[in-house]
Amino acid sequence: MNVMPKNSMVQPEYSGAAKKALARKPSLFINNEWVESTTGKTVDVIDPSTGKIVSQIADASDQEIDRAVAAARQAFDDGRWTGLPPIAREQMIHKLADLITDHAEELAELEAIDNGKNAAVAKGMDIPASAGMLHYMAGWATKVSGSQIDPMASPSGAFHAYVRKEPIGVAAQIVPWNFPLIMATGKIAPALAAGCTIVLKPAEQTSLTALRLADFVEQAGFPPGVINVVTGLGETAGARLSTHPDVDKVAFTGSTEVGKIINRAATDSLKRVTLELGGKSPVVVMPDVDVEEVSAGAAGAIFFNAGQICVAGSRLFAHKSVFDKVVEGVAKHADDWAPGPSLCPEYRMGPLVSDEQQKRVMGFIESGKNEGASIVKGGDSPSDQGYFVNPTIMVDVNPNMKVVREEIFGPVLVAQRFDDIDEVAKAANDTLYGLGASVWTKDLSTMHRLAAKIKSGSVWGNCHSMIDPALPFGGYKQSGIGREHSSTGVEAYMETKSVIIAL
Numbered sequence: 001m002n003v004m005p006k007n008s009m010v011q012p013e014y015s016g017a018a019k020k021a022l023a024r025k026p027s028l029f030i031n032n033e034w035v036e037s038t039t040g041k042t043v044d045v046i047d048p049s050t051g052k053i054v055s056q057i058a059d060a061s062d063q064e065i066d067r068a069v070a071a072a073r074q075a076f077d078d079g080r081w082t083g084l085p086p087i088a089r090e091q092m093i094h095k096l097a098d099l100i101t102d103h104a105e106e107l108a109e110l111e112a113i114d115n116g117k118n119a120a121v122a123k124g125m126d127i128p129a130s131a132g133m134l135h136y137m138a139g140w141a142t143k144v145s146g147s148q149i150d151p152m153a154s155p156s157g158a159f160h161a162y163v164r165k166e167p168i169g170v171a172a173q174i175v176p177w178n179f180p181l182i183m184a185t186g187k188i189a190p191a192l193a194a195g196c197t198i199v200l201k202p203a204e205q206t207s208l209t210a211l212r213l214a215d216f217v218e219q220a221g222f223p224p225g226v227i228n229v230v231t232g233l234g235e236t237a238g239a240r241l242s243t244h245p246d247v248d249k250v251a252f253t254g255s256t257e258v259g260k261i262i263n264r265a266a267t268d269s270l271k272r273v274t275l276e277l278g279g280k281s282p283v284v285v286m287p288d289v290d291v292e293e294v295s296a297g298a299a300g301a302i303f304f305n306a307g308q309i310c311v312a313g314s315r316l317f318a319h320k321s322v323f324d325k326v327v328e329g330v331a332k333h334a335d336d337w338a339p340g341p342s343l344c345p346e347y348r349m350g351p352l353v354s355d356e357q358q359k360r361v362m363g364f365i366e367s368g369k370n371e372g373a374s375i376v377k378g379g380d381s382p383s384d385q386g387y388f389v390n391p392t393i394m395v396d397v398n399p400n401m402k403v404v405r406e407e408i409f410g411p412v413l414v415a416q417r418f419d420d421i422d423e424v425a426k427a428a429n430d431t432l433y434g435l436g437a438s439v440w441t442k443d444l445s446t447m448h449r450l451a452a453k454i455k456s457g458s459v460w461g462n463c464h465s466m467i468d469p470a471l472p473f474g475g476y477k478q479s480g481i482g483r484e485h486s487s488t489g490v491e492a493y494m495e496t497k498s499v500i501i502a503l
């Protein structure tokens with residue numbers, strides 16, 4: 001079954017605002033100033049819908065990373081941020097969110113040009129979610145609190161003992177390319193609320209919106225050094241930043257491979273680390289469902305953002321009595337996700353982010369075929385230009401295949417049958433990952449039993465990828481360490497101090 005392209009495969013012309021942002025001189029945002037890299041090294045910015053180079057960003061050297069960390073260190077140590085009244089910090093974070101909302105159109109277009117995601121989708125989803133996270137976290141700046149406790153073995157009144165919450169210090173934040181602005185704001189928001197200062201490094205493939213965000217930092221009134229944004233390659237700039245002795249905490253989202261490198265490096269200095277890594281999330285479909293409704297949901301779970309989402313529902317488990325109908329339904333809905341250029345409003349799905357990612361995903365599809373899987377939909381690319389991959393569905397797979405075990409990070413679904421809930425819980429947990437999972441059923445008992453059995457940081461019922469600032473988010477097993485979002489996400493940027501005073 002082929003995937004039907006909808007219309008033109010030509011990327012429309014960029015707007016004036018986007019052209020202006022693309023013409024920006026490659027530079028880094030340190031101490032509220034734009035500085036050029038001393039080495040003059042740059043990284044190309046490529047529009048994945050065309051494969052063309054459209055701009056350049058600075059590739060920060062060790063010297064600039066050190067400068068950015070020194071700026072954040074100074075801003076933390078002299079109390080420029082923590083010394084402000086909490087309400088002033090809250091208001092600044094809200095202001096930053098408002099500036100994002102005011103520039104929604106431009107930011108959505110930049111996200112589309114840089115990452116390949118559809119501009120209309122970015123405007124409806126990525127931009128409001130980015131502002132939303134800042135608004136949510138802004139509130140915590142005035143609500144962080146400790147407690148007063150009576151020591152257990154002393155007479156009441158002998159001591160005054162209390163627990164203080166204090167910001168950890170300088171946070172290095174390294175984020176990936178799949179949701180550039182959401183990732184950047186998702187990292188800085190809780191750190192700011194906790195009172196930390198920041199050096200943020202966006203992914204080298206998608207730094208445009210983080211640089212635009214830096215423009216807003218000063219407008220929102222943040223003192224110099226509180227938020228610094230550096231661009232550059234992971235192996236150099238990212239490595240220098242995450243191992244820097246003046247960094248107190250590293251927060252990372254990206255591959256499990258790099259997460260392990262960061263965690264290992266942090267062992268020596270005992271830096272605080274939170275990691276949000278890969279996934280291979282199961283979508284479990286019970287026999288009592290409305291197949292049409294679930295098929296649309298399961299298609300969205302894997303094809304949204306071209307499958308480049310850590311919680312992508314990449315393993316479909318459908319009960320044997322509905323398996324054929326569900327696979328047929330998802331294949332039909334795959335046509336709703338035919339990929340096209342990111343600035344064409346008629347496409348919900350764009351290309352993959354890079355040539356490298358397209359090759360990686362096509363390599364997985366080849367490996368599936370070689371291991372005996374059958375392709376019932378897609379498996380190819382609709383165009384020689386840009387990094388498109390058609391929505392793809394594979395059946396006749398077994399639990400040992402690479403396509404079933406490894407994170408593909410593309411629009412590729414593997415579908416398997418099951419008989420009963422113990423069997424499917426075991427199969428769903430037969431993975432190194434544990435980030436998200438969805439269960440589709442009308443039966444409440446089955447829903448709650450599976451929710452308890454599945455080992456993952458989030459379990460969704462009759463929906464998928466329902467990620468919200470108010471709910472803890474993170475992974476079991478190799479999907480990560482720690483939780484983001486909610487009060488837990490703010491705690492991850494704080495130390496706990498017990499103060500015990502003999503009266």
Ligand code: NAI
Nearest residue numbers: 175176202203233234235238239254255258277278310409
């Ligand atoms: P990556 O993990 O290499 O890149 C993510 C971020 O880490 C980028 O900002 C990069 O510059 C930085 N980085 C890379 N190497 C580093 C190092 N040694 N030290 C410090 N920072 C470093 O991810 P990549 O290579 O772009 O994608 C590879 C695979 O990773 C994808 O196919 C996908 O499976 C997975 N991935 C998962 C993501 C998630 O949201 N969980 C996001 C992006 C990728």
Ligand code: MG
Nearest residue numbers: 234255257258
């Ligand atoms: Mg990498």
